[in-house]
Amino acid sequence: MSADSEQAPTSGMPSIFKTPLLEAYGCKIFPFPGIKDLIAHIEATRNFPIRDDDVLVAAYPRC
Numbered sequence: 001m002s003a004d005s006e007q008a009p010t011s012g013m014p015s016i017f018k019t020p021l022l023e024a025y026g027c028k029i030f031p032f033p034g035i036k037d038l039i040a041h042i043e044a045t046r047n048f049p050i051r052d053d054d055v056l057v058a059a060y061p062r063c
Contacts, residue, residue, distance in 0.1 A: 022038055
C-alpha cells in the first residue's frame with residue numbers, strides 16, 4: 001500500500017474543513033466564518049463582564 005492511498009480523499013470537501021484547527025487554552029478551535037481573528041474573539045469572550053443576575057441560554061441551533 002502506498003503512502004498516497006492511506007490518506008483520506010479530500011475532493012468535494014469544503015475548503016474551511018481543510019484548514020488546520022487553531023488551539024487556545026488547551027482546546028482545538030474550528031474556524032468560524034465571519035470572524036477574522038479567532039484568538040481575539042476568544043479573549044473578548046473570556047473578558048466579557050458577567051453579573052450575578054445574568055442568565056446564560058445555551059442550545060443547539062435548529063436546522
